[in-house]
Amino acid sequence: MTSPTPSSSAALSAPLPALERIRADVQAMHAYLVQSSEGLLKLDAMENPYGLPPELQQALGERLGRVAINRYPGTRFNDLKAALARHARLPEGWALMLGNGSDELITLLALCCSRQDGEQPAAMLAPMPSFVMYPLAAHLHHMDFHAVPLRPDFQLDEAAMLAAIESLRPALLWLSHPNNPTGTLWDEAAMARLIEAQGRAGGIAVIDEAYQPFAARTWLDAARQRPAEHAHVLVMRTLSKFGLAGVRVGYLMGDERLISQIDKARPPYNLGSLNIECALFALEHASVFDEQARLIRQERERLQASLHRLPGTRPYPSEGNMVLLRVAPEGAPASEAAAFARCVFEGMKARGVLVRDVSAMHPMLAGCLRLTVGSASDNARMLAALTAALADALNAAIQPA
Numbered sequence: 001m002t003s004p005t006p007s008s009s010a011a012l013s014a015p016l017p018a019l020e021r022i023r024a025d026v027q028a029m030h031a032y033l034v035q036s037s038e039g040l041l042k043l044d045a046m047e048n049p050y051g052l053p054p055e056l057q058q059a060l061g062e063r064l065g066r067v068a069i070n071r072y073p074g075t076r077f078n079d080l081k082a083a084l085a086r087h088a089r090l091p092e093g094w095a096l097m098l099g100n101g102s103d104e105l106i107t108l109l110a111l112c113c114s115r116q117d118g119e120q121p122a123a124m125l126a127p128m129p130s131f132v133m134y135p136l137a138a139h140l141h142h143m144d145f146h147a148v149p150l151r152p153d154f155q156l157d158e159a160a161m162l163a164a165i166e167s168l169r170p171a172l173l174w175l176s177h178p179n180n181p182t183g184t185l186w187d188e189a190a191m192a193r194l195i196e197a198q199g200r201a202g203g204i205a206v207i208d209e210a211y212q213p214f215a216a217r218t219w220l221d222a223a224r225q226r227p228a229e230h231a232h233v234l235v236m237r238t239l240s241k242f243g244l245a246g247v248r249v250g251y252l253m254g255d256e257r258l259i260s261q262i263d264k265a266r267p268p269y270n271l272g273s274l275n276i277e278c279a280l281f282a283l284e285h286a287s288v289f290d291e292q293a294r295l296i297r298q299e300r301e302r303l304q305a306s307l308h309r310l311p312g313t314r315p316y317p318s319e320g321n322m323v324l325l326r327v328a329p330e331g332a333p334a335s336e337a338a339a340f341a342r343c344v345f346e347g348m349k350a351r352g353v354l355v356r357d358v359s360a361m362h363p364m365l366a367g368c369l370r371l372t373v374g375s376a377s378d379n380a381r382m383l384a385a386l387t388a389a390l391a392d393a394l395n396a397a398i399q400p401a
């Protein structure tokens, strides 16, 4: 980044009446934090650690070179929809729409459901802690966001969720399956009962399967087996965790009557031609990415085993490509737990490893770090940095002030 020149810094401090046109609640918001990772081992954002093999890099480069970038994206958009429908084995009677990452789909769903019934804004419900984009989208589109805390083991509090569905009749129920940032795969029977209750309340249930490549099950199986019970259910996925985080392709599947309505709110050319071609190429080589996902699942188990051997920490079970790790002593007051986790986070960063300190995301996460599962060598480096940073943080904690 260049520093502002004297004339531009003077311009920045001058009054700007146009700012008053920006919503006050937007001005009061914090921007989404993308941590700088320059020079660091990046294990903070659940990215796939493996790149494309060199021969595929070359073939992709040649293919992208032939894309007509002077034209708006055309029929290849539909080709990608068809390829994803085959890849996911789209249930009968369902349709699929594309988003510029699933982040865009979350926004579009909030936009489409933000009806105002009299004085009452439409409600959105999600267990929390979960993905931060759900409350953000609700806020930006004037939906009422309701969070039901997870149980201490980070499973769903079914009774509280059922009560919330009955009293709020939310337009949207979000279930991140597995959940970010906890890695939890919800109890199947509890999830089925919540989905059923949401149907009785006349709302939409969205199952966010961003981490599906690493999970033992998918809700699409239930949708295929019991289609009549799933007309109000949407399943959302992304190619980001599959290995294409830079390509920005998310997809939403569900009853074609629902999908066709939501698709109306999508900007017509929301995916670039290069990204479409790249996603098509990746799907043609899906076995390469499947093998990478298998390695990541294997590495996750090895990492979990190593973390269990680290004294004083608690890794939570995970079905994603991340592990939530409580580093602060159990039962410590939230502010002390958060300060301890910060100290470990900074210690790891000083040793060249970037993870995510999630303490501030939710009170239940105070004292926790979220570790992305990397390659075997990434994980070895991360563990070494974590072990050393923990020792330093413990030493600092027992020093008299």
Ligand SMILES: Cc1ncc(COP(=O)(O)O)c(C=O)c1O
Pocket: 046, 100, 101, 102, 103, 104, 131, 176, 179, 180, 208, 210, 237, 238, 239, 240, 245, 248, 249, 250
């Ligand atoms: C649960 C969940 N849903 C959706 C997304 C957004 O993914 P995308 O990269 O497709 O926008 C993420 C990203 O981390 C996520 O954790």
